[in-house]
Each structure stands twice: as C-alpha cells, then as structure tokens.
Amino acid sequence: GEDVEQSLFLSVREGDSSVINCTYTDSSSTYLYWYKQEPGAGLQLLTYIFSNMDMKQDQRLTVLLNKKDKHLSLRIADTQTGDSAIYFCAESGYSSASKIIFGSGTRLSIRP
Amino acid sequence: EPEVTQTPSHQVTQMGQEVILRCVPISNHLYFYWYRQILGQKVEFLVSFYNNEISEKSEIFDDQFSVERPDGSNFTLKIRSTKLEDSAMYFCASSPEALGRGTNTEAFFGQGTRLTVV
Numbered sequence: 524g525e526d527v528e529q530s531l532f533l534s535v536r537e538g539d540s541s542v543i544n545c546t547y548t549d550s551s552s553t554y555l556y557w558y559k560q561e562p563g564a565g566l567q568l569l570t571y572i573f574s575n576m577d578m579k580q581d582q583r584l585t586v587l588l589n590k591k592d593k594h595l596s597l598r599i600a601d602t603q604t605g606d607s608a609i610y611f612c613a614e615s616g617y618s619s620a621s622k623i624i625f626g627s628g629t630r631l632s633i634r635p
Numbered sequence: 636e637p638e639v640t641q642t643p644s645h646q647v648t649q650m651g652q653e654v655i656l657r658c659v660p661i662s663n664h665l666y667f668y669w670y671r672q673i674l675g676q677k678v679e680f681l682v683s684f685y686n687n688e689i690s691e692k693s694e695i696f697d698d699q700f701s702v703e704r705p706d707g708s709n710f711t712l713k714i715r716s717t718k719l720e721d722s723a724m725y726f727c728a729s730s731p732e733a734l735g736r737g738t739n740t741e742a743f744f745g746q747g748t749r750l751t752v753v
Contacts, residue, residue: 554734558744565746566678566726611678615734622668622691623734623742625678 525549527626529612534632541599543629545612548593552616555588556623557597560609569597569610604633637661639745641727647751648717656712656748658727667710668728668742669702671695678726684710685733717752724749 529545547555556571572579572586572595579586585598599606609628640659648654660667669681682692684702699721701713710729714721730742 566744568741568743571741613678622680622683622693623670624680625670627677 525614525616525624527612527614527624529626529629531627532630532632534634535602536634537602537604539602541597541602541606541631543597543599543610543612543631545595545597545626546593547595547612547614547624547626549614549616549624550593552593552614554615555586555595556611556613556615557584557586558611558613558625560611560628562608566611574616599631602631602633607631607633637743639727639729639743641725641745641748643748644746645749645751647753650719650752651716653713653715654717654750656714656725656727656750658710658712658745659708660710660727660729661731661743662708664729664731664743666690666730666733666742667702667704668730669712670726670728670744671723672726672747673720673723681712714750717750719752722750722752 526548535541553574554571557569558566559569560566570581570584572588583600587596609630611628612626613623615623642657667684670678672678680693682696683690699715703711724747726747727745728742
C-alpha cells in the first residue's frame with residue numbers, strides 16, 4: 524500500500540534554515556502536502572505541490588519535489604521559535620483518491 | 636474564513652460506552668473525512684463520505700464505527716462500545732472536490748476531538 528516516510532526529529536538554530544525531508548511510495552501521487560501541527564492544535568495546511576512541478580515557493584517556505592526519486596522536502600528560511608511544531612508530509616493521488624496518506628511527522632525544535 | 640468545527644474538543648468516556656463525535660464541515664464542501672491520531676503516532680485515515688454514502692474506508696473502520704450526515708450540515712462519527720485503544724485525537728476534514736483529482740484539492744481539517752476512554 525501507499526506509504527510516506529520522514530525522519531522523526533530535527534533541531535535547528537534560530538535564524539538558520541530548516542530542511543525537512545520526506546519519501547513516498549505512491550507513483551500515482553498527484554498532490555503532495557506539508558501540514559503543520561502545533562502542540563494541542565489541529566492540522567494546518569502549510570503548502571502543497573502538484574506532481575508536475577519541481578518547486579514551489581511561498582514566502583519563507585520552499586518545497587522541492589523529485590518525482591523520479593519520490594522525494595519531497597520543505598525548507599523553512601530564517602527559522603523562528605514560532606516554527607516549532609510537528610510537520611507532516613502527506614500525499615493524495617489516483618490510487619488513494621479520497622484520502623490523504625500522512626507520514627509520521629517530523630518534530631522541529633528551535634535552539635536559541 | 637470558513638473553517639471545519641468539531642465538538643466537543645475533549646470527550647472522556649467509559650469503556651464500553653458509545654460516543655458520537657460531531658463535525659460541521661465547510662458549507663459548500665462535498666467530501667467529508669474522519670482521521671485519527673493515536674498519541675505519538677501517524678495521522679490515520681478512517682473513512683471518506685460523499686453523496687450520503689461511504690466512498691472509502693480503512694481497515695480500522697470496522698463495524699464498531701459508523702458515520703452519518705443527519706441534517707445536511709453535521710457530519711458525525713459514532714463509535715459503539717468504545718475500547719481503551721480508541722483513545723486518540725479524531726480529526727474531521729472536508730474538501731470541495733475529491734482529493735487528488737480536482738483542481739482544488741485542499742482538505743480543511745478541524746481542530747480535533749480528543750477522545751479518552753477510561
């Protein structure tokens with residue numbers, strides 16, 4: 524079945540860039556997402572990228588997609604303490620047309 | 636900005652009891668979903684619902700679970716005879732079109748209901 528994998532933890536210094544990586548298995552993925560979950564809160568969609576794109580930039584966020592390697596990354600420039608959260612990579616596609624498949628989430632912590 | 640709302644935010648129930656988790660999806664959305672997240676684990680798909688019927692469900696969504704759209708605005712998840720392992724955060728979501736196929740594929744999630752079975 525479809526699977527999405529990502530590392531569990533990432534620690535960065537405030538002001539540095541954070542890069543969160545993700546791999547997925549579904550070759551028919553059409554959309555790939557990054558969701559943010561702050562402590563005790565719900566899932567907030569940060570950004571998504573269509574599978575025919577290589578890159579998408581939105582203010583401090585840059586998403587890179589390598590469809591050949593099924594690899595997705597999220598770069599957060601100038602990481603701030605407010606960026607501390609769990610970041611979920613997710614995908615939807617024709618083989619999972621009515622649902623989103625989530626990764627385990629990467630907990631991003633910010634060092635002063 | 637329109638949002639998905641869920642009630643209650645926290646529900647405590649005794650093992651064996653039935654619970655109903657309530658959601659109000661965004662008003663012009665047609666597809667509805669329930670997900671759950673056991674503490675520290677992945678967000679897992681439970682069920683999707685369209686045109687008043689289940690369109691897809693996971694192996695987690697067994698006979699203990701049911702969904703309903705009773706009045707055109709609410710979307711409920713019923714869990715019969717709750718077990719300790721049903722303790723989780725349950726997220727409702729909605730989207731205007733089917734995910735992965737439409738031009739607008741964003742699914743909007745509610746804040747979740749934390750279910751604690753004791």
